[in-house]
Amino acid sequence: MRGQTYVIFAIIFVIIVAIFAVINVDPVEVNYLFGTGEAPLIFVILFSVLMGGIIMASVGVVKVFRLQRENKTLRKENEQLKNTSAPIPDVTQSSSAATKEEDGIDDNQV
Template sequence: MNKQWTIIFALIFTLIVAIFAVINVRSVEVDYLFGRSEWPLILVILGSVLMGALIVFSVGIFQVMKLKREIKTLRKENRTAIHKQEDTHLADQTDTQDASAMIEKKD
């Protein structure tokens, strides 16, 4: 259900940007570090939206990679802890069996 809401919000946002861009079709002057040029406002708006989306996507990918690395580390730690627990449990069982055997020998 969460993905559906994300898609709905993305479509609404896209529709709003498209309407806003179509309404603003006049040319505007864009200043760069190395010069100036005139571009239709619709291209400036769409270019800005695309650059913003690219930045958000890049940050999202970085976060996903970081979380996957953390999950991998935690799973490894979990496996190690489980093995230690199993070894301790087996050692306790062996000690209990040895103690039982010693008690039986005394009797």
């Protein structure tokens, strides 16, 4: 269901950008670092959307790689802790005995 929602929002976003770009076809002056030039506003809009998508995708990829590395490290640490730890004692038996000792109750008194 989550994937379908993502696809629906992506399609709606693409349609809105396309309509906005088609309406704005007037030539505009674009200032580059090394000079200026004229380009239709539709190209400027589409190029800006494309560059924003590429930047967001690259940030997402970096985050995924970082999380995968952290996950791998935590799995190794978890496996080491499982291999080195002693078996866990049965808590139900020892806790009832400890409660009786704290209350000062002997097994003979019960």
